[in-house]
Amino acid sequence: MEPIKVGLLGLGTVGTGVVRIVEGHQEDLSNQVGCPITIAQILVKDRAKARSISVDASKLTEDPWEIVRNPDIDVIVEVMGGIAQSKEYILEALERGKHVVTANKDLMALHGQEILQKARDKGCDVLYEASVAGGIPIIRTLIEGFSSDRITKIMGIVNGTTNYILTKMSQEGAAYADVLKEAQELGYAESDPTSDVEGLDAARKMTILSSLGFRANVSLDDVSAKGISQVSQEDIQYAKRLGYVLKLLGIAERQDDTISVSVQPTMIKQSHPIASVNGVFNAVYVLGEAVGETMFYGAGAGELPTATSVVADLVAVVKNMKLGVNGRQAQLSYNVMKLKTDEQIASKFFLLLHVEDRAGVLAQIAQVFSDCDVSIESVMQPSAPNKSSTEIIIITHEASKASMNHVLKAFGSLAAVREIKSVYRVEG
Ligand code: NAP
Ligand code: HSE
Numbered sequence: 379m380e381p382i383k384v385g386l387l388g389l390g391t392v393g394t395g396v397v398r399i400v401e402g403h404q405e406d407l408s409n410q411v412g413c414p415i416t417i418a419q420i421l422v423k424d425r426a427k428a429r430s431i432s433v434d435a436s437k438l439t440e441d442p443w444e445i446v447r448n449p450d451i452d453v454i455v456e457v458m459g460g461i462a463q464s465k466e467y468i469l470e471a472l473e474r475g476k477h478v479v480t481a482n483k484d485l486m487a488l489h490g491q492e493i494l495q496k497a498r499d500k501g502c503d504v505l506y507e508a509s510v511a512g513g514i515p516i517i518r519t520l521i522e523g524f525s526s527d528r529i530t531k532i533m534g535i536v537n538g539t540t541n542y543i544l545t546k547m548s549q550e551g552a553a554y555a556d557v558l559k560e561a562q563e564l565g566y567a568e569s570d571p572t573s574d575v576e577g578l579d580a581a582r583k584m585t586i587l588s589s590l591g592f593r594a595n596v597s598l599d600d601v602s603a604k605g606i607s608q609v610s611q612e613d614i615q616y617a618k619r620l621g622y623v624l625k626l627l628g629i630a631e632r633q634d635d636t637i638s639v640s641v642q643p644t645m646i647k648q649s650h651p652i653a654s655v656n657g658v659f660n661a662v663y664v665l666g667e668a669v670g671e672t673m674f675y676g677a678g679a680g681e682l683p684t685a686t687s688v689v690a691d692l693v694a695v696v697k698n699m700k701l702g703v704n705g706r707q708a709q710l711s712y713n714v715m716k717l718k719t720d721e722q723i724a725s726k727f728f729l730l731l732h733v734e735d736r737a738g739v740l741a742q743i744a745q746v747f748s749d750c751d752v753s754i755e756s757v758m759q760p761s762a763p764n765k766s767s768t769e770i771i772i773i774t775h776e777a778s779k780a781s782m783n784h785v786l787k788a789f790g791s792l793a794a795v796r797e798i799k800s801v802y803r804v805e806g
Contacts, residue, residue, distance in 0.1 A: 379408075379412065379413035379414065380413060381413055381414040381415065381416040382411070382413060382414070382415050382416070382452050382453065382696050382699065383416055383418040383450050383451050383452050383453075384400070384415060384416065384417045384418060384451070384452070384453050384454075384455055384692065385418060385419050385420075385421070385445035385446065385448065385451040385453070385454045385455070385471075385476075386417050386419070386420045386421065386455050386457065387420075387421040387442065387445065387454060387455065387456045387457065387458045387464070387467060388420075388421060388422070388456065388457040388458030388459065389420050389421075389422050389429065389431075389433070389438075390457070390458070390459075391680070391681050391684070392457040392481050392508065392681065392684045392685055392688060393420070393455075393457045393458075394429070394430060394431050394681055394685075395680075395681035395682045395684060395685025395686075395688075396417075396455060396457060396685045396688050396689060396692075397417055397420075397431055397433060398431065398681075398682065398685065399682070399685050399686065399689045400415055400417055400689060400692075401417075403689070407689070407693060410693055410697070411693055411696040411697055411700065412700055413696070413700075415692065415693075415696060417437070418437065418448075418450065418451060419437050419439060419444065419445045419448065419451065420433060420437050420438050420439070420445075421439060421440070421441075421442050421445055421458065422438055422439075422440060423440065424440070425438045425439070425440055442463070442467050443470075446467050446470050446471050446474070446476075447470070447474065449474075451476060452476060452477065452699070453476060453477045453478070453479065453692060453695055453696070454467070454468065454471040454476050454477070454478050454479070455478075455479045455480075455688060455692060456468055456478060456479070456480040456481070456482060456485075457480070457481050457482075457688065459482060459484070460482075460484075460485075461482075461484055461485050461488060461489070464480070464482055464485050465485055465489050465493070468480065468485075468493060468504075469493065469496055472493070472496045472497055472500045472502050472504070473496075473500065475500060475501070475502060476502065477502050477503040477504070477695045477698075477699070477704055478493075478497070478502065478503070478504045478505075479504075479505050479506070479688055479691040479692050479695060480504070480505075480506050480508075480509065481506070481508035481509055481684060481687070481688055482506070482509060483506075483509035483510060483579070483582045483583050483586060484582055486506050486509050486586055487581075487582035487583070487585040487586055487598050488582075488598060490506075490586065490589070491595060491711070494707075494710075497705060498705060498707070500705065501704060501705035501706075502704055502705050503694070503695045503698055503704045503705060503707070505691035505694055505695060506586075506691070507687040507688070507690060507691045508684045508685075508687035508688045508691070509583070509586060510534075510536060510583040510586050510587055510662075511534070511536055511583070511660040511661075511662055511674075511676070511678045512538075512660065512676075512677055512678045512679045512680060512683045512684040512687065513676045513677040513678070513680070513682075513683025513684060513686050513687060514660060514661075514662065514674050514675065514676040514677075514678070514687075515674075515687060515690065516587065516662045516674050517586070517587075517590060518690075519664075519674060520587065520590040520591050520664070521590055521708075521710065524591070524664065524666055524669070526668070527666035527667060527668045527669050528632075528666065528667045528668070529591040529592065529632065529664055529665065529666050529667075530631065530632050530633070530665050530666070530667055531629070531630065531631050531632070531663075531664070531665035532584075532587050532588060532591045532628075532629075532630040532662065532663070532664050532665075533627055533628065533629050533630075533652055533662070533663040533805070534580070534583065534584060534587060534627065534628040534660070534661070534662040534663070535625055535626065535627065535628075535652060535655050535659070535660055535661050535662075535678075536579075536580050536583040536584065536587070536628055536660055536662065536678065537574055537577075537579050537580040537583070537626060537660075537678070538566060538657075538658035538659065538660055538677075538678040538679050539561055539566050539567045539568075539571065539574040539575070539579075539658070540574055540575060540577075540580070540605070540606050540626040541625065541626065541655065541656070541657065541658060541659065541660070541678075542557070542561050542566050542657055542658045543557045543558055543561055543567075543575070543606065544606060544609065544614070544624055544625060544626065544643075545656040545657050546560070547609070547611060547614050548614050548618070548623065548624065549656070551611060552611075553611060554606070554607070554609060554610070554611075558571060558575065566658055566679075574605075575605045575606055575607050576603070576604075576605035576607060577603035577604055577605035577606075577626065577641040577642070578603055578605075580603065580626060580628050580641045581598060581601040581602075581603035581628070581641045582598060583628065584601055584628035584629075584630055584639050584640075584641055585597065585598045585600070585601055585639070587628070587630065587662065588601075588630035588637065588639045589710070589711060590710060591630060591664065592630070592632050592637055592713060592715060593710055593711060593712055593713045594637065594711055594712075594713040594714070594715040595711040596630075596637070596639060596715075596717075600639055600717050601639045601640065601641065602639075602640045602641070602642075602720040602723075603640070603641040603642070604640075604641065604642040604643065605626070605641075605643075606626050606643050608800075609624060609643050610799075610800070612730070612799070612800075613730065613799075613800045613802070616728075616730060616771055617645050617728075617802075619758075620645075620728075620756075620758070620771070620773070621647060621648050621649075622645035622646060622647060622648060622653075622728075622804065622806075623645070623646055623648055623653040624643055624644070624645055624646075624802070625643070625644055625646055625652065625653065625655075626641065626642070626643050626644075627641070627642065627643075627644040627646065627652070627803075627805065628640070628641045629641075629642075629644070629803075629805070632715070635713070635714070635715055635716055636715065636716045636717075636718055637715045637716070637717060637718070638717070638718035638722070638723045639717075640720070640723060642802075642803050643802055643803075644802060644803045644804070644805050645728050645802050645803070645804045645805070646804075646805045646806050647805070647806030649806070650805070650806045651663065651671075651673050652673065653806075655675060658677070658678065658679065658680075659675065659676065659677065659678065660675070660676065660677070660678030660679075661673055661674065661675040661676075662674045720779055721778065721779050721780035721783065722778055722779070722780065723778065723779050724776050724777060724778045724779070725776060725777075725779075725803045725804060725805065726755065726773060726774055726775060726776055726777075726803070726804035726805075727773070727774045727777065727782050727801060727802065727803065727804060728771070728772070728773050728800070728801070728802040728803075728804050729770075729771070729772045729773075729774070729785075729798070729800070729801050730769060730770075730771050730798075730799040730800040730801075731743070731769065731770045731771075731772070731789070731795055731797070731798055731799060732767055732768075732769055732795075732796045732797040732799055733767060733768060733769075733770055733794050733795050733796060734766065734767055734768075734793075734794045734796065735762065735765060735766055735767055735768040736766075736794075738794075739794040740757075740759075740770070742792060742794055743770065743772075743789075743792075743794075743795070746785055746788045746789060746792065747772075747774070747785060749788065750781050750782075750784040750785045750788065751777075751781060752774050752775075752777040752781050752782065752784075752785055753774060753775040753777070754772055754773075754774055754775070755773045755774055755775050756772070756773045757770065757771070757772050757773075758770070758771040758772075759771075767796055769799070773804060774804075782801070786798055786801065
């Protein structure tokens with residue numbers, strides 16, 4: 379049987395895992411697809427670089443066009459990252475009738491619609507399972523497993539770096555800056571960790587998940603994102619005292635034809651299944667009208683977990699080739715949805731205030747909530763002996779962000795409120 383020839387763009391963490399799995403599981407893979415799968419050429423930036431895997435040096439090239447324009451290559455596997463160049467190579471490959479597998483969430487969140495349209499036009503497959511939650515097969519699950527249901531909520535811990543940081547802060551009482559440094563030394567966080575810690579990486583992944591889950595065209599601009607760089611040890615300890623855990627959650631919700639998608643540090647009830655997802659692990663909780671609650675858990679990154687998803691996509695492409703059905707994916711963004719603005723999104727809120735400790739202050743604070751039509755669920759004032767100021771922790775009932783912003787603005791002109799220390803969304 380003629381082998382299927384793969385052009386691999388990138389031989390870093392994920393590319394190395396792809397080579398290991400394709401070579402190590404060759405017999406099993408060819409039994410599934412009915413022919414061998416061969417990695418014929420590999421694009422790298424530097425051919426002379428030392429590698430953790432031994433590959434035939436004649437397969438390595440620094441010229442992308444040698445692979446993308448090679449008529450013998452059937453499938454391009456893009457695991458080099460970046461946006462502009464990888465997009466150019468993928469579009470050129472599709473133009474030439476090659477199928478594409480990619481792990482690139484940055485690219486798919488920004489240009490996914492254009493790439494998928496091009497694939498449809500050319501009768502090609504573009505699969506991107508590894509782009510969200512590395513080793514968890516969540517994309518196939520949303521497309522196929524939930525095709526019969528209407529999804530109303532997706533909540534994800536989709537960034538391992540920030541989950542690692544928050545877990546260490548919570549379990550070991552460590553400071554944010556110290557754990558971030560440790561995560562960088564361990565190779566979890568990038569040397570520039572901005573897109574992880576400021577929530578952009580999670581926002582890109584939620585763009586992909588919400589588009590698929592709601593079968594709508596959600597763009598990155600539709601997703602409001604806030605990261606964890608302002609989270610303090612004090613916030614985490616208060617969350618614990620109140621029975622919550624602080625997690626960076628992507629939350630996508632649907633009510634009829636209106637959706638909202640956001641990423642923010644969120645206090646989630648300790649009893650919620652997603653609250654116990656710790657360390658670098660990822661999880662995606664999906665609520666369907668018919669199925670109810672489900673949750674998918676596993677490694678969100680790393681060489682072999684991510685490569686597992688990439689190679690599973692490769693197997694799917696080759697099976698489609700054998701059946702002659704490439705490029706016949708169902709239309710996945712047919713719902714026209716209204717998007718809630720950030721201000722319209724409603725949730726419960728946690729507030730930590732530093733206030734003057736004297737008679738009448740609590741009454742003034744309660745008056746502000748009443749004036750802004752925000753109902754209070756609970757109030758806690760830890761004892762603070764011998765101080766002129768104290769802390770007040772308030773959890774509200776569900777309120778829109780617009781109403782909460784009115785509350786915060788009013789506190790800004792209330793002399794008794796010395797500092798609005800923290801505000802978090804509360805779930806569960
Ligand atoms: P990586 O370790 O940095 O590897 C990138 C590879 O691509 C390297 O082999 C590099 O060549 C090559 N490369 C990069 N830019 C190139 C260019 N302009 N021309 C030629 N070759 C180029 O990256 P990675 O961690 O494997 O990630 C790859 C993709 O998978 C990214 O889109 C990432 O977001 C996604 N992803 C990664 C993970 C993970 O766990 N790492 C998980 C999920 C998704 P050299 O080796 O010569 O430098
Ligand atoms: N930086 C990402 C994370 C890698 O921490 O989850 C996987 O996309």
